[in-house]
Amino acid sequence: MADAAVPLDAGAETTVNRPSLLKRILFNNLPAKIAALPMMVTVLVVFVGCTIWTIYYSFTNSKLLPTGKFVGFDQYERLFATSRWNVSVTNLIAYGAMSLVFTLVVGFILAVLIDQKIRFESAFRTIMLYPFALSFIVTGLVWQWIMNPTLGLQTTLRNLGWTNFSFDWIANPRMVLFALLIAGLWHGTGFCMVLMLAGLRGVDEEIWKAARIDGIPTWRTYVSIVLPMMRGVLVTALVIIGSGIVRLYDLVVALTNGGPGISSEVPAKYVFNYMFSGGNIGQGLAGATMMLLTVVIIMVPWAYLEFGGKGRRT
Amino acid sequence: MSQTSTMAGASRVAATNAVQEARGPRPKPFFTPRKIIIYSLLVVFSMYYLFPLYVMFTTSLKSMPEIRFGNIFALPVAPNFDAWVKAWTSACTGLNCQGLAPGFWNSVKITIPSTIISIFIAAVNGYALINWRFKGSEIFFAILIFGSFIPYQVFLYPMVIIARELGIFGTLQAVIIVHTIFGMPILTLLFRNYFASLPQELFKAARVDGAGFWRIFFEIMLPMSLPIFVVALILQVTGIWNDFLFGVVFAGTQNYPMTVQLNNIVNSAQGTPEYNVNMAATVLTGLVPLAVYFVSGKWFVRGVAAGAVKG
Amino acid sequence: MQNSVSIRDLSLNFGSVKVLEHLDLEIAQGEFIVLLGPSGCGKSTLLNCIAGLLDISDGQIFIGGRNVTWLEPKDRGIGMVFQSYALYPQMTVERNLSFGLRVAGMKKDEVEKRVARAAEILQIQPLLERKPANLSGGQRQRVAIGRALVRDVDVFLFDEPLSNLDAKLRSDLRVEIKRLHHRLKNTMIYVTHDQIEALTLADRIAVMKNGVIQQLADPHTIYNRPVNLYVAGFIGSPQMNMFTGTLSDSTFTTEDGIVIPVETYAFDTPATGSTAAVLGVRPEHIVLGDETAGMPFTIDVEIEIVEPMGSDTLAWTKIGGQAITFRCDSDVVIATGHKVRIGFDPARGSIFSAETTNRL
Known part of the structure; x- marks a missing residue:
């Protein structure tokens, strides 16, 4: 199967002297291997090599330069003894849970609304998706301005007569994660809607007809029949949104820069700061390794379900 | 009928003379509670999505005294592009007051080659993975896809070292290479799935005609791949333009892309913030991806959906 | 009811x-x-x-x-x-x-x-x-x-x-x-x-x-x-054989001038004068060899192609310029090039007006 596409020269080789294993590995299908060289280099050097390098040096006491000696789990012990890291992790979990739930729920609701044979469907779709085309920096800066306590929405509504209106989330350590959430949902829910809508439209129309004949109300059909049928789309959305959340960085930099204080710090920012301005590479690498671990924990069950399951079904 | 079903029983009783005369389409009132709920929800959500765009534009067209009046809903009294001009030519990041223009050109210089190179490499990868499989090619691909989910922070430091060793750290080349590397998983997936959907007989027929790897690629596969190229182009142009992390790490101060300069103008400016200039700079940075989005329309949707749906 | x-x-x-x-x-x-x-x-x-x-x-x-x-x-x-x-x-x-x-x-x-x-x-x-x-x-x-x-x-x-x-x-x-x-x-x-x-x-x-x-x-x-x-x-496989021609009194004349007597056909609407018409005969209503005895219409033809279907056999031939198929028992021995006599009774066929396409 794997060599299905190389029958022409492969056949010739078996009749003549069979070349050595090394020669075959190098020269069989040579143009394809040369063409795929950038991919192989990327995989070996970046995705495998750099990952191993990062994990390895996270166990050293590298400070300004990665030349330190092996210190076991010292960096990790320090990491979890640092309040800034712990705040970052707590923030990520809180933000991540809220973001995941709201993105999926809002995305699904929007997709259902769009799916109701409405007028101006493409206009509504365009409006919902355009934020996804913008960068997190633009997103963060616009919302920073809207939520600006002195001249933004809060002041505007107060000036319009709603004098005790309060919307200072961006400057309020307790509420700043919700500020982040508003901006994040603005950016990403349209994308989730597109995914969900594709899932909804993929449901066999005869299922809807059968449900109508059975007299099942529309909402019940969505909840009991269509939603469970969209498992594949839901899982895909979950993985994409989840891995996006772990990466959360640009938006925080633009919207709050981790503030007020350290109340909106996230791991990606912690790692970045230690690597490039904190002068403590070991700490940064240990943080990065923890991020990697998180993604592996998200990915492995998914990969098992998607690909492990497929093998059994066929 | 004698054996009326219990399910339909109730409504059968309700069948009045009026219903007996029913003819033609079901009467449909123009306003039903259902429709009212659907459209009001859609309008409320639309306002949430459109509000920032409105605020961004109107603020950028106002003067500072007008902004200090404190009404972000209001339309500009005397709309003018002064803030846009200042944002483009003379807004300051620290002591450097060159505006966004250099960042724009840096972004252009990064986006164009990165897009072309990454798409070309990915197209060749996808083609090789489908039509010229070799031992291990699928393993490379699997790692590539898995790698696309790993946070960039994991690779950043070692890649900085490699770039420094190669002597390209802090140059445009470094950013371009990094974009090519991290665009590879999704684009390769895209092209691989696309080539897999083309009829294999075409490839086999070309093989029988004696065409080789590159000839088949350029003369058979590429001419049939226009749709997927458009999707990849949209994905890459918006993705690379919007990047912040790679620009800030690899480009070096002189080569900062537009997003980095924008963030510096807004977040590390000295003195009183000029919100109209900030918003003008934000609009300017958002214009390119917005233009791509509105011009490409359905293709963008196809792009993000294709990016999400795995083979 | x-x-x-x-x-x-x-x-x-x-x-x-x-x-x-x-x-x-x-x-x-x-x-x-x-x-x-x-x-x-x-x-x-x-x-x-x-x-x-x-x-x-x-x-x-x-x-x-x-x-x-x-x-x-x-x-x-x-x-x-x-x-x-x-x-x-x-x-x-x-x-x-x-x-x-x-x-x-x-x-x-x-x-x-x-x-x-x-x-x-x-x-x-x-x-x-x-x-x-x-x-x-x-x-x-x-x-x-x-x-x-x-x-x-x-x-x-x-x-x-x-x-x-x-x-x-x-x-x-x-x-x-x-x-x-x-x-x-x-x-x-x-x-x-x-x-x-x-x-x-x-x-x-x-x-x-x-x-x-x-x-x-x-x-x-x-x-x-x-x-x-x-x-x-639409109904019937292979399709009904269709002859185009002219219907006058009780004879049907194909475009190639072959005359088919249709006295036995029960008209829904009695034909008047001479009209353009189509005569349709199902493949299984065409008989072969000895069975043609007594048929109102018989003709000698040469077999062009034979398709054995297992349960029966389909044969392709021509009447005048008109390609036709007929069905015969699978035991009948026929092959390409054989000259055979075939025939049918128009009573089992259908005649349509060429103008309205309706049955006559």
């Missing part, structure tokens, strides 16, 4: 496109009606209108004497079976059968009773706990029928229910549907593009084209006395 389903002056437009036009159809209680036609002829559309899944533009629909024109599908007293089965994939067979009843708030023991009865009739008791993904195509189709069965309704609608199955299974299930109809005796309206299904199952067939019913009659009449050229050409 009151008609079970009655469609009066039904029209359906999608914008300016007329899909169904002023269609009338009366279906008796317990009748098995097949709507037959090529794709796009409006047969599925008509079925969806009867089910209430499509809103009609004009006309009325009565089911069991009740005007259901404005009623929701669930209130019309119908059950429907779909081509793709449309089973709810994440529910067990038992849940699939009972879901509609439970949503309607039916008592639990009544639900169980109905599911048990349907399962017994369709012999799917062992499958009740399985999910649709673990069923074969035939089993799925049976569950889909079961879902219509538990609704305990008078009218069953089938929308190409066997099209997704392979040939062997299709003929098995065809017999089962027929058996089911004999046992339940409800009205069944069945849409298909497969003429064998139509001919074997139907009490009456409605042949449709462009949203209009061309002919509504029992299978024997449809096959042997098609009302127009379209029905004649």
Whole structure:
């Protein structure tokens, strides 16, 4: 199967002297291997090599330069003894849970609304998706301005007569994660809607007809029949949104820069700061390794379900 | 009928003379509670999505005294592009007051080659993975896809070292290479799935005609791949333009892309913030991806959906 | 007796496109009606209108004497079976059968009773706990029928229910549907593009084209006395042999000048003078060799191609310039190049007006 596409020269080789294993590995299908060289280099050097390098040096006491000696789990012990890291992790979990739930729920609701044979469907779709085309920096800066306590929405509504209106989330350590959430949902829910809508439209129309004949109300059909049928789309959305959340960085930099204080710090920012301005590479690498671990924990069950399951079904 | 079903029983009783005369389409009132709920929800959500765009534009067209009046809903009294001009030519990041223009050109210089190179490499990868499989090619691909989910922070430091060793750290080349590397998983997936959907007989027929790897690629596969190229182009142009992390790490101060300069103008400016200039700079940075989005329309949707749906 | 389903002056437009036009159809209680036609002829559309899944533009629909024109599908007293089965994939067979009843708030023991009865009739008791993904195509189709069965309704609608199955299974299930109809005796309206299904199952067939019913009659009449050229050409495989020519008095003269006497043909409308006409003869009504004795028309021809089909043999030849096929017993020894005598009785054929395409 794997060599299905190389029958022409492969056949010739078996009749003549069979070349050595090394020669075959190098020269069989040579143009394809040369063409795929950038991919192989990327995989070996970046995705495998750099990952191993990062994990390895996270166990050293590298400070300004990665030349330190092996210190076991010292960096990790320090990491979890640092309040800034712990705040970052707590923030990520809180933000991540809220973001995941709201993105999926809002995305699904929007997709259902769009799916109701409405007028101006493409206009509504365009409006919902355009934020996804913008960068997190633009997103963060616009919302920073809207939520600006002195001249933004809060002041505007107060000036319009709603004098005790309060919307200072961006400057309020307790509420700043919700500020982040508003901006994040603005950016990403349209994308989730597109995914969900594709899932909804993929449901066999005869299922809807059968449900109508059975007299099942529309909402019940969505909840009991269509939603469970969209498992594949839901899982895909979950993985994409989840891995996006772990990466959360640009938006925080633009919207709050981790503030007020350290109340909106996230791991990606912690790692970045230690690597490039904190002068403590070991700490940064240990943080990065923890991020990697998180993604592996998200990915492995998914990969098992998607690909492990497929093998059994066929 | 004698054996009326219990399910339909109730409504059968309700069948009045009026219903007996029913003819033609079901009467449909123009306003039903259902429709009212659907459209009001859609309008409320639309306002949430459109509000920032409105605020961004109107603020950028106002003067500072007008902004200090404190009404972000209001339309500009005397709309003018002064803030846009200042944002483009003379807004300051620290002591450097060159505006966004250099960042724009840096972004252009990064986006164009990165897009072309990454798409070309990915197209060749996808083609090789489908039509010229070799031992291990699928393993490379699997790692590539898995790698696309790993946070960039994991690779950043070692890649900085490699770039420094190669002597390209802090140059445009470094950013371009990094974009090519991290665009590879999704684009390769895209092209691989696309080539897999083309009829294999075409490839086999070309093989029988004696065409080789590159000839088949350029003369058979590429001419049939226009749709997927458009999707990849949209994905890459918006993705690379919007990047912040790679620009800030690899480009070096002189080569900062537009997003980095924008963030510096807004977040590390000295003195009183000029919100109209900030918003003008934000609009300017958002214009390119917005233009791509509105011009490409359905293709963008196809792009993000294709990016999400795995083979 | 009151008609079970009655469609009066039904029209359906999608914008300016007329899909169904002023269609009338009366279906008796317990009748098995097949709507037959090529794709796009409006047969599925008509079925969806009867089910209430499509809103009609004009006309009325009565089911069991009740005007259901404005009623929701669930209130019309119908059950429907779909081509793709449309089973709810994440529910067990038992849940699939009972879901509609439970949503309607039916008592639990009544639900169980109905599911048990349907399962017994369709012999799917062992499958009740399985999910649709673990069923074969035939089993799925049976569950889909079961879902219509538990609704305990008078009218069953089938929308190409066997099209997704392979040939062997299709003929098995065809017999089962027929058996089911004999046992339940409800009205069944069945849409298909497969003429064998139509001919074997139907009490009456409605042949449709462009949203209009061309002919509504029992299978024997449809096959042997098609009302127009379209029905004649659509039914039968291989196609009816068609000779174009002129009809005057009691002789038919083909374009090549071959004279076929048609005294034996029973005209619906007596022919007057000389008219352009088409004479159609089914391949199996052409006889060979000794059997031609006494036939009103015989001719010597040379065999061009022979196709042995197993049960019988198809032969291709020409009468004048007109290519024709005929069917003969598989034991008859004929081969390409053989010269044989063939003949037929126009009484078993059909004559159509070339102008109106209607049967004469």
